[in-house]
Amino acid sequence: MTFHEYPDRDMAVMQIAQMLAGSLRKCLAQHDLASLAVPGGSTPGPVFDAMSSVELDWSRVHVMLTDERWVPEDHERSNAGLVKRRLLTGPAAKAEFVPFYRAGMTADEAAPVLSQELGHLLPVSVLLLGMGADMHTASLFPGADTLSAALDKNAPMLCAVHPEDQPEARISLSAPVLDGAMEKHLVIFGDDKRTALEKAMTLPPEEAPVGAVIAGGDVHWAA
Structure with missing residues (x-):
């Protein structure tokens, strides 16, 4: 795990967006297509804004979510809606959303x-x-009903999750799929x-699921 510390969040957002774009360009130079998996929530929004204007061959990029709340795209809690509003605009609108x-x-x-x-x-x-x-x-939550299945090394690509404190079910990429990504970035x-x-680095994945997927990845932090 490589830790990147930034002087402020604006600098972090710019640097992360450029790093992700560079990784996609590198992948596209070697392969016909590239896949980009992104989260919902408030943190990645500014990164999406910065990436949306980056020039690369977006038509060869498949964009998917790391997880989704089980609601229609026009629902205010839909991660798909967030990605379409903030990432898949400008040049990035040419990407294929999954x-x-x-x-x-x-x-x-x-x-x-x-x-x-x-x-x-x-x-x-x-x-x-x-x-x-x-x-x-x-959507790998500590204590979730299907966490053990999602952490299993033979887990399928996607697992349904029912967090007790959330109003809707979710679907999530499993731990082996997340961990098996060619490049991993945590913001x-x-x-x-x-x-x-x-703390997560000292706990088992059942208590701190992030620990099951970040080994060998890049962590980006700003105060």
């Missing part, structure tokens, strides 16, 4: 279907992650998140 939500299906019903349909997009070329103060990443802001990450 949605997870399927109307008429539950998260539990959709997870195995999507795992089979989207397996050709693996391994993820470039992965961007966030982390909660509870040390969850994507955290604030002293509380840095402390949480340091």
Whole structure:
């Protein structure tokens, strides 16, 4: 794990966006297509804004989520809606977005279907992650009902999750898929998140799921 500390969040956002864009260009120079997996939440929004104007061959990039709340795209809590509003604009609008939500299906019903349909997009070329103060990443929450299955080395691409303190089910890339990304980047802001990450490195994945996926990756932090 490589730790990058920035003087402020604005500098972090600019540098992270450029690093991710450079990684995509490098991948596209060697492969026909590249896949970019990104989180929802408030932290990555400014990174999306910066990346959306970067010039690269976005038409050869598949963008997917690390996890999705099981709500329609026009719902205020939809991660897909956030990505489309803030990342898939300008030059980045040419990227192909890979949605997870399927109307008429539950998260539990959709997870195995999507795992089979989207397996050709693996391994993820470039992965961007966030982390909660509870040390969850994507929708791998400590104590979640399906966490053990999602952490298993033989887990499918996607797993349904039912967090007890959340209003809706979720679907998430599993730990082996996240850990198997060709490049991994975790973005955290604030002293509380840095402390949480340091604590996570001392705990088993069942208590700190982020620890199961960040080995060998890059961590980006600003106060």
